[in-house]
């Protein structure tokens with residue numbers, strides 16, 4: 001089982017931390033359907049050199065858009081050696097004809113139903129060319145083969161997914177293409193999800209679900225069950241789900257300490273164009289304040305290059321993030337992934353400029369822009385990252401937090417993420433990344449109520465300390 005990396009993640013000199021965050025859960029999930037007697041080697045090229053000298057009976061490769069060419073090369077290599085090659089994943093589902101040229105069998109959509117069927121057929125030498133998922137359920141799925149994961153290579157080995165898909169339908173999102181032909185959002189049973197959490201060692205969890213609060217009943221029962229488990233966790237949810245009811249309070253009580261939120265754009269026209277209805281007329285600042293009042297750090301996601309964006313969008317977006325104390329920001333150049341409605345629309349309008357999938361990495365401009373030139377978009381995107389993660393802005397955003405502990409947490413989380421790449425690189429190289437987990441857990445641990453009521457003198461000391469750290473770091477970096 002192989003998860004190929006895009007070229008950048010394979011450099012012998014430099015390993016960005018973002019490629020060593022999460023283990024290949026999808027493949028480990030499929031591995032659970034193999035027999036305990038089967039000999040399995042799960043390789044993740046993001047964190048290890050691939051061994052391609054073996055001669056397996058079956059090769060299973062997960063393909064996403066920016067690893068597609070690498071995946072096809074590996075597939076061709078094994079086909080020449082006489083192995084049976086199976087390709088699956090987002091990109092295969094979006095472009096089955098392209099992927100089929102490199103595989104004996106392709107998988108479309110999620111594999112929980114089709115992979116066991118394939119295994120039966122494969123053993124009977126009657127495997128089909130295409131397996132397409134239609135029945136969507138997570139009931140009775142076997143426990144993920146986490147024993148195949150090299151935990152010490154990842155910062156977040158305890159990543160977990162308890163739902164599939166998302167209830168929304170944004171035009172730029174892969175989700176609808178992947179889940180076409182069946183349910184597009186479904187959950188595990190709460191008991192199964194809690195049992196999976198219970199199997200994970202340590203305190204920290206990262207829910208990789210597209211929308212952890214997407215099914216309010218499920219999420220509410222999950223958080224009830226997690227109370228008292230002494231976990232700290234991170235996840236993702238939409239603006240409207242943060243503002244609605246009291247689910248977010250329940251999440252905080254269960255240990256939620258940081259949330260990825262898709263703000264994407266401030267323009268109602270852009271939101272309408274993207275079919276991101278769940279953000280329309282929602283008070284972003286209110287959502288941010290609610291999260292901060294619960295001690296939840298925010299990773300805000302923003303897209304640049306939607307048709308209404310102008311030259312000011314970059315500064316507007318960075319300033320808003322800093323003034324509202326987002327801990328981290330993730331910026332993307334709008335990318336029309338094949339299979340999405342956005343791609344189809346742009347293709348019809350003759351706006352797709354390249355089909356080199358390596359460039360579909362949300363850092364390059366692959367389509368004809370409207371109000372911005374391609375250079376303005378690319379340069380603005382680069383500027384936004386640099387500006388948001390400048391020391392003065394990290395300091396400013398940290399100082400906007402209400403207590404001295406939150407200021408420090410914000411400062412170290414945000415600074416640590418972008419400013420200490422050489423340290424991350426060293427930990428990755430020495431295969432000790434997992435040793436940083438206690439530090440992450442302590443940054444994410446709950447601020448006690450008495451800590452929140454900081455005196456003004458404590459705040460002044462804290463502000464002064466942060467300024468001094470910033471000045472000394474400016475000298476280093």
Ligand code: SF4
Nearest residue numbers: 166168169170173210
């Ligand atoms: S809310 Fe997020 S996961 Fe859901 S469809 Fe939109 S972009 Fe995709």
